[in-house]
Amino acid sequence: MTVTNPLLANGRLRQNAPKTVAGYRLFRQVIEEDSALPSNLKRLFLAAAACTKGYPDMAERELAAAASAGLDLEHAASAMTILSSSRGEGAAMRFAAALTKCYGSDAIIEAEATPIAVADGEAAANFLQYFGQMPPSLGKLIELVPVGADAYYLMREGTLSGTALTPAHAELLLVTVLAADYSEWASVHMDGARRAGASEAEIAEAVLCAVPVAGLSAWVVGATAMAAGKPG
CATH class of the missing domain: 1.20.1290.10 (AhpD-like)
Structure with a gap:
């Protein structure tokens, strides 16, 4: 219609x-x-x-x-x-x-959450690979809240390479x-x-x-x- x-x-x-x-x-x-x-x-x-x-x-x-x-x-x-x-x-x-x-x-499904471990340096390496240099905002996150940098990395990767698109x-x-x-x-x-x-x-x-x-x-x-x- x-x-x-x-x-x-x-x-x-x-x-x-x-x-x-x-x-x-x-x-x-x-x-x-x-x-x-x-x-x-x-x-x-x-x-x-x-x-x-x-x-x-x-x-x-x-x-x-x-x-x-x-x-x-x-x-x-x-x-x-x-x-x-x-x-x-x-x-x-x-x-x-x-x-x-x-x-x-x-569109509604039930699924268990899947914990994913991030190795030391994995987030930083990913940021460098994607951006070509470390963005100041992400360098500050790695410096001050490393777990936040891991979270950022996981969510960014899920966005760019973890979907059907x-x-x-x-x-x-x-x-x-x-x-x-x-x-x-x-x-x-x-x-x-x-x-x-x-x-x-x-x-x-x-x-x-x-x-x-x-x-x-x-x-x-x-x-x-x-x-x-x-x-x-």
Whole structure:
């Protein structure tokens, strides 16, 4: 079933701001059609960003559309893992609620927690490998709260390589979420996406997925980060 976007359907906006509505329709077209990225992934990225901004209705609508476009449960659930690390418990649980509404009881499973030991120096080596140098924030964590550094390492690894999404798509989901928050850290995950094989067109589409939740500024911030980090 096709659901009309509420902004596009708003009579006041159609009358008073026809150019705005026409422009937004084109942004939606980029998200809703397969191009550099498949539409179901772009809807997932948008749903995740909506959860970070506190828009549960939008998150549910976009996730339902992703499911209708063929996104399977395990790939959809990957966003909850990524939000757990990148935007915390509230955003992750908002996504969990949307996941249950869209995928039903299959989205709810019982599982025991699995303790994972981190060897001495393992977290530091991982940070150096990924970032190329030790970020001051993580160096301070290793220095002052070593168990916090281990926790950071485990959550970061779970986000980037522990889901059903490919590493490139996990990085791109983070790009959308960070662009929606106008975060300079978007450039870090753009570089991670490039290393994992993502194209500039894929990165651009991931940034555009943030526009419905954060407006045109999401593209400005994201494009600036793209230019800063683009090889060559």
